[in-house]
Amino acid sequence: MCCLLHLPNGWVQGVNNGSDMAMLFRWLLRLFVIAVAAVGLGVATVYYLASRSLPDYDAEYTLAGLEAPVEIVRDNASVPHVFGETDADVFFGLGFAHAQDRLWQMTMMRRTAQGRLSELFGERTLKIDELIRRLDLYGLAQKSVAAQDPETRAALDAYARGVNAWITTVNAKAMGRGAPEFFLFDPEVAYWQPADSLALVKLMGLQLSAHLEEEVLRARLSLLIDGNRVRDLMPDAPGAGVMAIDYAAIAPGVTRSSAPLTRMAEGPLSPFPARALAGASNAWAATPRRAAAGGSLLANDPHLGFTAPSPWYLARIELSSGAVIGGTIPGIPTVLAGRSDMLGWAITSSYLDDQDVFLERLNPENPDEYLTPEGYKPFETRRTIIKVADSDPVTITLRWTENGPVLPGGHYDLASITPPGHVTSLGWTLLSGADTSMSAAIGIMRAQDVDQAIEAGRLFIAPSQNLTVVDHERIAIQMIGAMPRRQAANQGMGRLPVPGWRAENRWQGWLNYAANPRVLDPEGGILGNTNNKLVDRPFPLHVSYHWGDTQRIQRWKRLMESREVHTRESFIEAQLDAVSFTARSLLPLIGRDLWFTGDPAPAGSPERRRQRALELLAEWNGEMNEHLPEPLIYAAWLRRLQDRLIRDELGPLADTFTHVEPLFVERVFRNVDGAGQWCDIRQSSATETCTEIARRALDEALLWLDETYGGQLEALRWGEAHQAFHMHQVLGETPLLKWIVNIRQPTSGGDNTLNRGLTRGTAPDPFVNVHGAGYRGVYDFADPESSVFIIATGQSGHPLSRHYDDLGELWRRGEYIPMTLDPDLARAAAVGTSRLIPAHD
Known part of the structure; x- marks a missing residue:
């Protein structure tokens, strides 16, 4: 045989004998070994550099900024228990622990709040930075430092010293730059400042806001369809409401459009949530007489977007006012949801309408001026420079009116609802330079009883929350956060953009704290909130027209009323409940003329597949269990059904409605106020019935399921589609690395279940689980040490740490870890104890 090869060093081109073949094999083997060794050396080098930033939990550090030694005991779940002689030293220790485990996450959140992402990520984050700069979140946080009470200022300062002590230690000991991600970007890490912590609170408020988009969407719908039909798609929560408002009468000259609602800032780095992802949560409490063990009960699971690592971090700190333990956000020096020996506190999104969009009329003769009730005034302006990686810096001009900052027309399609010769500004309680929310949070954490906690909440500005608190005897819910003082004559009633030059539309400051809804010691002994409607008060004391839940509250009431007394276990059972009230109520409506009907059909035919799907759903109890096929069939059917109902009227704007609106579907199939006309396809000559649309939607859903998953209907599994996706915000889309840094878990529950x-x-x-209870806690004051909590990933933000995802499987299975304040239990089987020793001059 003869093979022509191009070989080095003058080798003969013809290989004709065994010895030459053996030599060729040996050289190829050598090259292969060298390549494998090079790859192995590269992997080992990367691993070595990345692992350098893994903190040693069992070490001693000599640090400046301490008054006395601090001990950080990490229990067997890596929850730090921080002990010190003074509160300042304890906050120092918390900052140190946060930075050890989550330094990259903290610096990324700070960059986001500062509008400095583009320094790392280039032009793809430029629009995010631009909008953040226009809102001036960081500038307002800097101004708010001076507004905090002395105790909070001291806590912020000490916490910052603790974070900076770890940054200094990393630099001095060459500890892998503090996190593996820093090897991919600028390694310089600025020292932490008190304003950074306040900026993160404002960033949380941004992630929980939805009313701006609600106003724009309602305005666009009112330009496109009849006012009663707007009420169908965006209905009031059950209770008294008002009729839809004609936006064209408020803003003449706006061109109607059916283009889909676009969002200026997309992607995992964007802090601007889609309308459906703007925050949620559950909390409920029982008085001692409604608890089997005779002590108050409290359950809480605040909901945020899933990330790896989780936004939440478990910690215990030993303060002079008593030890506290619970969920923290790295970068913020307080336990936001947790307990002490005397008090338990929980937070849920209140859905307070704290945003208004204002139309600002420009002066035709001078576009640098806008109209006010007193005449034209100049915008307050200043310029800011955004540095952009691999590109030239971008300079933008920031403009503010008396109502708030002027926003670019591309964000949430503001341009589509802005008349010619106008711009839009945003009024928002969060945009305060005297924001004392941090002082309120620390005051709540130090409170000894319900009354003290409610009083501490007086200082809270934004983001508005429902604070559920219990002590050993009492329970209460108090909405905290500033409520805008609107006038009764407001044209938009908080629902639509309004002319900012009309006095009746302008805010008159904030309402007194006494106007915030409050429930103390209810007669029934149980209270709770699932982001449902709080009060039924007329505008402008209405709190909101847009609420986060009308469904989960129904299931919660059923579970609470089913028992005379509750236990820690019954509260856990409710927290993990996956039965969908929505499925139970809607399926009999949309399928009432389809159940057990139709002619016999051969196996494998679309008709037989539809009949089998209906049989499964007819026997289903509505539990969104990860192991069942019915939840996936139901979810796919409802998704296709809603799209068929609205697509012909809304066109591409239908893409904005990404999630099923249960009240809309109910109104249509009950024909409330003529809503049944949504079933008729406007472009067809025939008159379609709701039964026909339901049947076609089911067939379409089954076709999609077959194309996507294949197999028999009985073989489908909800958990396969409904995987909780905890994505690393920076590396989560990077090939190869994404398999290391992202966390996926099949889960039960759904859009409208308590779980x-x-x-x-x-x-x-469409059914990937992206937003839910990243933190769960249940506290029993009959035996506080039996309280439990959990987060959805792990304590560490380091992908090579065993604590990166070790709590995730427990969370997925509905399990918890002990929430102990006993120092001896914390030390038992601890993974390490860090000792922080004051440095002496």
């Missing part, structure tokens, strides 16, 4: 797992809502994976 809420909000789906993405968009293709190609």
